[in-house]
Amino acid sequence: MDQFDSESYWNRSSSRGFSFDDDDDAPSASGSVGSNLNVCNILNDYDTISEASFDNSTTGSALNLSIKSVISNEALKMLLQEQTLDDRILSKGVAPEEELRLLRRQIQTTFYNPSPEATAHKLLLGKCVSLEVFKSLHEKEQLLDAVLKCGGGDAVIGVLLFLKKTLNKTNYHNVLEQRPQALQHYVSYLQQCQPQEAIEVLQNFGKHQEAALMQFKVAMACNDLQQRKRKLQQLIDQYSGVGMVSVYLQQFEAAFKLLDLVEKEHTALDNQIHLNSTPIELLYQCCRKHTNWKEQDITRTISPFRLSADLQIAPAQFEWTALNERANAQAYADLENVFERVPAWNPMKQKQFHISFSLELAILRLYALQAPTTVLYMFLSKMNNTMEKFELAQRVKCVRAVIDALAGMKDVTQLTQLKETLAQRSEEQFYCENALKALQTKRWSTDNIKLKL
Template identity: 30%
Template sequence: MDDDDYWNTSDTKAKAFSFDDDVLSPQEILAIGQKTYPGQKEESIFSSSSISTVKVAQIPLMSLVTPKVLDLILLAQSGKDPAQEQSQESPETVAVTLKRLVLGRRCALHVHRTMKSKTELLDGAVAIGDGNAILTVVLFLIATLNKKLVYELLSSRLIALNHYISFLQNEGKITELTDLLTMLGRSPDAAMAHFQHAVKTQGNNVDGLLRKVTNILANHFNQPGVDAHQTKMVDAYVKLLEWQKLANLPELSNRSALQCLAYTCSRHWTEGAGAAMSPLTLGQRQQISPLQFDWVVLNVHAKSGKWDILESLFTKKDWLGRSTVSSHVPAQCLLRRLSELGASSRLMAACLAKLPSADERLALALNYKVHCVVIQTYAKQKDRLALTNYKMTLNPQSEEYILAENTLRDPSIKWKN
């Protein structure tokens, strides 16, 4: 009989080991070594005479059985139930549950039925500071307690409250969020949550967003305690949506007021006040501040290379015929931006002339290399040495070099050095 025929006989199959179930009962564990097999001598390795041989040969016990099986053998010999013993070793206390939550292990939250136990779970999670554990416990409390009671617990535990609020915001559960905030006496926050959710979910649908925000303004921003500035802001947003609906341009859908202003400056600059698409009309309608208006105009026209518009808008002649800049943007900020955008020396010089301090004017002129202002300032200070040294840094035969040379030769200037 060959090997395959031998292993396929019914008698052999009956004697063969089965590996289908690797879980042994205590009785089966104790029976290991007591059963003799064909060809085995009476004195097996488990017999008393073989034990001494094993000791002499120093064969490790772990080479015969695994630690898990050895533990089960010892447990079975003690007469204790393994399942009961394991349960007694690790009761599901608050500390054990929190440890398992932090480690990401499975835990039985349902065993904590008393209010005291649930409160300890929440306080323990907050003390540990693990966000996932805090949120898991809060959701467990929401599922097993009255919501009002949970909200009262959260109101005195701001860390847990903020985690739950963030969860509701991220999940888009606006009803639960506003109920929570309203019950906590935070009506302004509830109103803003409604507003933010509407803007976030409506996308570029101007008509739908306009209807929703108008409804929110009427129903939520008229509540006591709502900040007047927030109400004014939402009202301005409704007006912007109305203007966007009137413009009926996809590229303007759900854009900010300043983005819409930039569009009108670029495409409709020549339209006068009163026209729907005029920058001036939009600025007045949305109450855009003069500073914001000037900043948008500056960037739009400078990037388009329309310096003539900027010069006519921002410069004016004083009674002596000198050009100065008239802008609501602070001079230093305006200078920096003009330099970044590549403004002409004439416009930079006009901007510098607005600075009252000669020292500040000179420092900025040197920094931005506005040579004519540097030369004029040294001449006013009658500093011949400084002007001479500065002339040496200029390109010979350049306009600035010739201006410096002519200034140094000016007989009307009484130099101090």
């Protein structure tokens, strides 16, 4: 065919080019574009057409590709459904033909029922989707399951709000009860915008512990002291007889007592505490104001010993707070009284040193706060393991404790070497010499006993 014949062929009216808008000129008999969509026919047509042909010089054969080898039936169906929907909004100045085409597709979107998977995909992409086409309870459940499977948080909330608006309360609760993940999304959403409704939902589903904790959070968010106390009291009264949340009642009661102390002792503590003060912060201020550490007075309201008992502060927390406050205040003489306890099994016995956390942790903390070596030595002398005492004493540079540890291990060689490094006529040197003499005396006595035997 020559060039002229080729051009005349393409200019003939019988050889029209393909256009996506041909449906504007020849609408279907049913009036719905989606109704004539037949995926199976499309697939069969594509199977009979060679998509690509390649001349192979070696084999000399043509390679025919089927569309089924490129995309699955399900994916193609979803793609075609997606293409039948159009999200564009009519703009001003649009041509009548374009307006007619867009209006047809908008009507099709209204009456055509897309698959839940395609709708979920569009929601995840942030597209505007009309959910009113899902009318039955089964269709709505399928849509929710499809969105949950995709894992989109905002999309799940959007579908849940649609279900809440279009279903009665019983059916909506049944949907949530059968899908714990959806319930979790819904409660998280309500917690941000409607906390009271979130509490009611949790109570309706029997989740009393979560509801109690959320009520506690709402109460503690109140900026007015009296309002916060009132909400806490209501919370305590509501759950006093419920065994499922009894584990939290102590926390609620302690928070109420803390507010009482803040209200009563605000002035006594030099206005150093405020409405949102924690029990440890209040304990620190009580330690700062406490003067007589020799007596564990529990009659005074701001006594740290009474406060710890009222707010059920653990012994380790009390001791750690008192250690830090007394060390920061350089009131090192009170530290021994902080850690002295009367044995519970024998109240008539004298006080004994007791610490509820690691001695090593206490010594390292005091060293970091630049406590004197005499204070470090007092705590190091309480350690029973000689090797651990020796290593820790070296870390905190407490020479006297190092000497005690070497004497305990009867290491004369290291003691002699240590003595040579100490300043002449210093207190540490005299202490090291005495330790060496004590070891030599014990060794001489032991040797004499062996000779007599």
